[in-house]
Amino acid sequence: MSMLELHGVCAGYGGFRALNDVSMAVEAGESVAVIGANGAGKTTLLRVISGMLPASAGRLSMEGQDLRALPAHKVLSTGIAHVPENRHLFPRLTVEQNLRLGAFLPSARARFPERLDYVYGLFPRLKERRLQFAGTMSGGEQQMCAIGRALMSGPKLILLDEPSTGLAPVVVQQVFDLVRKIRDDGYTVLIVEQNVTQVLAVVDRAYLLSVGRVEMSGRSADLLASEAVQKTYLGL
Amino acid sequence: MKLNPAYAVGLAALVALPFAIRAVFPGSEKYYLHIIIQMLLWAQIYTGWALMGRFGLTSLGHGAFTGIGAYVTVMLWNFVGLTPLVGIPVAVCVAVALALLIGYPSFLQRIRGHYFALLTLAMVEFVRLCIIGLRDFTGGSLGTQPVRYGDGISLYAVQFEADRMIAYFVALAVWFVGILVWVRVDRSMDRYALEAIGQDEEAAAAVGINVTREKLKITALSAAMCAFGGAIFAQYQMYIGPDTIAGFGVSLNIVFGVVAGGIGVMLGPSIGALLTQLLSEGLRMFFQGSATLNAMLGSRALSLDTLIYGVLLVLFIIHMPRGIVGTAMDLWRRRRGGS
Amino acid sequence: MTCSLDIFFLEAVLNGILLAGLLALLSLGLNLVFGVVDVVWICYAELVMIGMYAIFFAYSTLGLPLPLAMLIGITFTALAGVALHMIVIRPLLDAAPINQLLATGGVLFLLQAAATLAFGIEFRNIGVHLGSASLGEMFFSWGRIITFSVALATMLGLRYFLRHSYLGLAILALSQDRHVMPLMGADSRRLYAATSALGGGLAGLGAALMVLQFDIYPQIGLQFGPLIFMVCVLGGLGNMLGGFVAALVIAQFITIGSSCFATEWGYAIAFLFFILMMFIRPQGLLGARS
Numbered sequence: 001m002s003m004l005e006l007h008g009v010c011a012g013y014g015g016f017r018a019l020n021d022v023s024m025a026v027e028a029g030e031s032v033a034v035i036g037a038n039g040a041g042k043t044t045l046l047r048v049i050s051g052m053l054p055a056s057a058g059r060l061s062m063e064g065q066d067l068r069a070l071p072a073h074k075v076l077s078t079g080i081a082h083v084p085e086n087r088h089l090f091p092r093l094t095v096e097q098n099l100r101l102g103a104f105l106p107s108a109r110a111r112f113p114e115r116l117d118y119v120y121g122l123f124p125r126l127k128e129r130r131l132q133f134a135g136t137m138s139g140g141e142q143q144m145c146a147i148g149r150a151l152m153s154g155p156k157l158i159l160l161d162e163p164s165t166g167l168a169p170v171v172v173q174q175v176f177d178l179v180r181k182i183r184d185d186g187y188t189v190l191i192v193e194q195n196v197t198q199v200l201a202v203v204d205r206a207y208l209l210s211v212g213r214v215e216m217s218g219r220s221a222d223l224l225a226s227e228a229v230q231k232t233y234l235g236l
Numbered sequence: 237m238k239l240n241p242a243y244a245v246g247l248a249a250l251v252a253l254p255f256a257i258r259a260v261f262p263g264s265e266k267y268y269l270h271i272i273i274q275m276l277l278w279a280q281i282y283t284g285w286a287l288m289g290r291f292g293l294t295s296l297g298h299g300a301f302t303g304i305g306a307y308v309t310v311m312l313w314n315f316v317g318l319t320p321l322v323g324i325p326v327a328v329c330v331a332v333a334l335a336l337l338i339g340y341p342s343f344l345q346r347i348r349g350h351y352f353a354l355l356t357l358a359m360v361e362f363v364r365l366c367i368i369g370l371r372d373f374t375g376g377s378l379g380t381q382p383v384r385y386g387d388g389i390s391l392y393a394v395q396f397e398a399d400r401m402i403a404y405f406v407a408l409a410v411w412f413v414g415i416l417v418w419v420r421v422d423r424s425m426d427r428y429a430l431e432a433i434g435q436d437e438e439a440a441a442a443v444g445i446n447v448t449r450e451k452l453k454i455t456a457l458s459a460a461m462c463a464f465g466g467a468i469f470a471q472y473q474m475y476i477g478p479d480t481i482a483g484f485g486v487s488l489n490i491v492f493g494v495v496a497g498g499i500g501v502m503l504g505p506s507i508g509a510l511l512t513q514l515l516s517e518g519l520r521m522f523f524q525g526s527a528t529l530n531a532m533l534g535s536r537a538l539s540l541d542t543l544i545y546g547v548l549l550v551l552f553i554i555h556m557p558r559g560i561v562g563t564a565m566d567l568w569r570r571r572r573g574g575s
Numbered sequence: 576m577t578c579s580l581d582i583f584f585l586e587a588v589l590n591g592i593l594l595a596g597l598l599a600l601l602s603l604g605l606n607l608v609f610g611v612v613d614v615v616w617i618c619y620a621e622l623v624m625i626g627m628y629a630i631f632f633a634y635s636t637l638g639l640p641l642p643l644a645m646l647i648g649i650t651f652t653a654l655a656g657v658a659l660h661m662i663v664i665r666p667l668l669d670a671a672p673i674n675q676l677l678a679t680g681g682v683l684f685l686l687q688a689a690a691t692l693a694f695g696i697e698f699r700n701i702g703v704h705l706g707s708a709s710l711g712e713m714f715f716s717w718g719r720i721i722t723f724s725v726a727l728a729t730m731l732g733l734r735y736f737l738r739h740s741y742l743g744l745a746i747l748a749l750s751q752d753r754h755v756m757p758l759m760g761a762d763s764r765r766l767y768a769a770t771s772a773l774g775g776g777l778a779g780l781g782a783a784l785m786v787l788q789f790d791i792y793p794q795i796g797l798q799f800g801p802l803i804f805m806v807c808v809l810g811g812l813g814n815m816l817g818g819f820v821a822a823l824v825i826a827q828f829i830t831i832g833s834s835c836f837a838t839e840w841g842y843a844i845a846f847l848f849f850i851l852m853m854f855i856r857p858q859g860l861l862g863a864r865s
Contacts, residue, residue, distance in 0.1 A: 292671075292673075294673045294676075294677075296676075338850065341853075341854035342853075342854070345853075345854060345857050347853065347857060349671070349672055349673055350615050350672045350673050350675075350676050351808070351857075353673060353676055354804050354805075354808060355850065355853055357801050357804065358801065358805060358846045358849050358850050358853075359846075359850065361801045361842075361846050362843055362846040362847055362850065365839045365840070365842050365843035365846065366839075366843055368839045369836075369837055369839035369840050369843060484797065484801065485797070488680050488683070488684070491677060491680065492680075492681070492684075495677060536691050536692050536695050536696070539687070539688040539691035539692055539793075540688065540692070542684045542685075542687060542688040542691075543684070543685055543688035543689060543692065545681070545684045546681045546682060546683065546684030546685030546686070546687075546688060547681065547685055548681070549677065549678065549680060549681025549684065550662075550663055550678050550681035550682060550685070551681075552681075553667065553674050553677050553678040553681065554663070554666045554667060554678060557670075557674065
């Protein structure tokens, strides 16, 4: 049994169907990417997994537990932490207060000090700015903080929604290095990205989503070499 | 201005109404006319508030304008002997001055929404406290009366309460003028500017609309109408009190009336006035008639209409924010033209 | 003007500081609900009023000991706060905030009428008199002194709670980004309910201190309701310390104005000051520019 399993998942907004019969799986310890053009349904996919958007059909499970049966705020306790698109930090709370909220789950509160140390170890710059209001930080620092906040709950699976958006190339590189580090530390990662070349370099496998459907999937090297990806997304 | 035939018929009916009442209820015409006069006067005040309210400029302070209209007129008559024919325009000017004084910095500072409402709340409280503080003139919390001139019917003293028929037509004229003002604003370019402002102030400004000026204009007009209504109300009731024609309570009553009737619709506020007056009068009669309830509740029964207002206001805001007329019109439109 | 810079003036100034305690205490709950989670309860003073009646009923009618009666009052208003949120505010969370203001305006009518129907318009009093402490020729009521201390302690406690406890932080976060709370594992509905209970309970605490000093009547909310809103906004919404400072300033206007002129003028000047400050510094005395 895979850690995260999706079978025939459909979801949408009002009359618009954003996800159509999507099936995928993520094994424990893997890192998997979902790539595709704008509007392909990538962000919707993550929101359905974390419960922020209800699925209209299909099966969704985390380590065998049915996710569709859970209210949104219970999903975190199954071990899925979602770093949303555009970070969504609490702007008028400090970095440390944001991180503390990441440990809001009762099971996470006891481990707060050690997890805080771990996160500060990953992001020394965050430690320097721990008393700074999150809203006043740069985009890259905010992304670090958002990822750190997700790590505070001690998750098994981390959902990353377009972490490189709006960031300078140097910072983007740092973000992907971070993804590699998290993966190496044993977290399972599902990352949604527009930045195809960079993301395929840090993940094992990837799914190609197009207009709400899985068009292609496979090992990242294979996908990178495939004609479809090369033509459509790399302009070759 | 084109006149829809239905409106002409309605207006004619209103003109004929007092005569019909006299015919059908010969003994108690005074009583029924009194109820209808109150409806008309409050309808005009509600309509004045709705001029601002429909564009999202929700004020909780209009009790200040009605209060100023009433008190300035009566004070000038009682202590300076100034005829309300001049006194009422003066009162209206004072109210407009206050509106501009509060409005200008507010709009400049982009104070909006419920913060604007709280500011108007401070304003109406300030006015009410001044009224009570000036008790040597105003009679303080007990209120006061305009000095009766002769037999109570006089153009010079703008007094007409003694003859209900005359009072009715005065009230009808006042109400009708209020409706005309509403229609005039509705058909003006300012209406579209204000709607744009209500939706997105920054976008409106970007298109070249002078946001502050538009807001000030409608605020001044709204204040003027309510001050005028307050003055006429004082002349009719022949009594003014800091809580009957001024204060936060009056403000809230106005808001309730308009919300219940329908805020963006011409006759909405008037229907709201119909509702509020019917409600309070109906309840009063009901309790006077019922001996058991009277024994049970005594004087407390007077607050039953407030209780019902409260419940209705909550229900209306949650389920029928467009009010009776607004919701009715929506249903009518949906029936007519599909969805 | 009937005052000069003498001992009575000093007494007025010091009484102003004590009065500030009452205003600050009353504004804490409102500042939590309005200032922190941005929900408008225009009927907040009426919640205090029904708390006062609850205490009166428990103490004077049922004969329960006063501390227990006060506890009952606080619990009652806490539950009322939760009920207010569930029934009136919840359907309006996504509507324009002005709708919350108007709907709670309806509740204002409702509560005043209900109190009148239940208890009548006569003034009630629990009949507890705490006496005054004297400092030289100046007298200060014990009620006010106790209120000031409770207010200060509660303000500090609330500040600490909001910034250093998980629930408090979650409440602060709720107003900044409500939609992300589930990702923290926090149920927004529970958080709103908790905030409403806390806000209501603080109203009850205010009521407990008010019954020691004032008569109870259904319209009493109109006396201090607008004033409490002024204190919150003037201090900077959501800023508990700011509320305390604003209460100090407003209370000075009231007491000095009242001792030099008549009572109404003291309040009138306070409101005038508020209006002027809104133009000069709309974010409030200690508020941050948004």
